[in-house]
Amino acid sequence: MSPSDDTQARVIAALSGASVRRVTTGQTILDGIDWSVRSGEHWALLGANGAGKTTILRLVGALMFPTAGTVEVLGHRLGTVDVRELRAAIGLVSSAQKVPVDLPGHTVVLTGATGTVQPLWKKYDEATRERAHALLTELDCKELADRPYGVCSGGQRARLLIARALMADPSLLLLDEPFNALDLPSREDLIDTMHELALNRPELATVTVTHHLEELSPAIGHAVLLRDGRVQAKGPVADVLTDAGMTACFGRPIEVTRHEGRWLARSGRR
Template identity: 75%
Template sequence: MRAHATGATPTAIAVLDRVSVRRYATGQVILDDIDWTVGAGQHWALLGANGAGKTTVLRLIGALMHPTTGTVDVLGHRLGRVDMRELRAHIGLVSSAQKVPLDATAHTVVLTGHTGTVQPLWRTYGSKVRDRATALLAELEIKDLADRAYGVCSGGQRARILVARALMADPSLLLLDEPFNALDLPSREDLIDAMHRLATTRAGLATITVTHHLEELSPAIGHVLLLKEGRVLTSGPAEHVLTGEWMTQCFGRPIEVSRHEGRWLARSGRVRPAKP
């Protein structure tokens, strides 16, 4: 059973059609028969237990790998028929695992998003590019960090710097791979607020957020895809997918889901042992 979105269909930003991924060496099935469409301006959460295939799906949409079978179209280009490096330049990616020089200033880190490099390529950063980096820091409300070394910034500040860096290419698609990893409560809330502002001010921007915690989803998240053991369990509007029934099926233990002022909360009840 799958839930489906209703209403007018937006322009497709990413389309996975009957996609499967297998490891050739072992024959292990990572993804099996995945169908998924992300529309312009939609904000999706990608949820599932460890090993469900979330990272692989994100790598496909991020033009970092090809499927074993099926087709993947991103920003109107089909993987296998396009230069993956050029396509990646138009996709924003935020991950806590990204390598960034710790001694570089926040402004410099954001500048590297223009060239998609780890180290800055100073000759390519004209005044307009530098001004754009400054404007993005201001948009993420961290302009005061411009001259601060990335390595001494807090986890939440680093996360927002990486979001600003990802926006340098003015992407239509922004991928967030567990961006809240290891953030404390205030830092988490700052990042959630920032993502909510982006969703309301950038009408055409589509986002996909991978996380393990419903509490990390901003009120802007309107759609959810649940993965289980490499297959789509269900997908569709958040209010149809984020239910105790679906979450219990997805994670294999009793889960209660509630919502307050647009924010989601999940808690797991005690698993009672079977009667002898």
């Protein structure tokens, strides 16, 4: 039974009429978004540049507030809760995260326990250090424990950042273009990692922002298509990732195929 079929699956995040407008220019970034994520669900956010994907991720990550509507995360409505405590219970992975290049992999993961850029050594007891080692093993990168972050490949860095995000044992993991600039082998390794993570952590909910269907692991069961700050389509991937849906979202003819749980999108002639 999938999480969406389970009536006991709890709502992890919910947006109701959520809009974001830039005060200085009046520009609408998001317009009346209604969307929810339940425990164990794995969502993809897709759309062209400027569609509003990262803004939704920032709302769900309690990094910003809507200018209209409501956002609830982990049972708390933004604006009525200390967002610093809320953020500590949310895992965030972004290729834009700043990590000191001289830190070894184990230390990078350790900093996830304190949510800091630099390690706070007095905060890490033996159990915390062991947890970091266990996560390196789970993410199949234990060989990176002593390797400086700066000499790790893009794929290795991505796995370290995911391990770091899992240090707080979050209910929600947000991934903002985690495949950015990865070569093909690194991309496939990371897709395998995300698939295994979903299998090993059935209660964890994830939301992945990406531009490419090829980057979706077989674990992704739901998708949102965004265009110009509005939801074009949302729901199970089989209903959303269609030729017609992708064509309407991206504004040019797109053909979608699926093989053994993996997706491929190709653009035809106009």
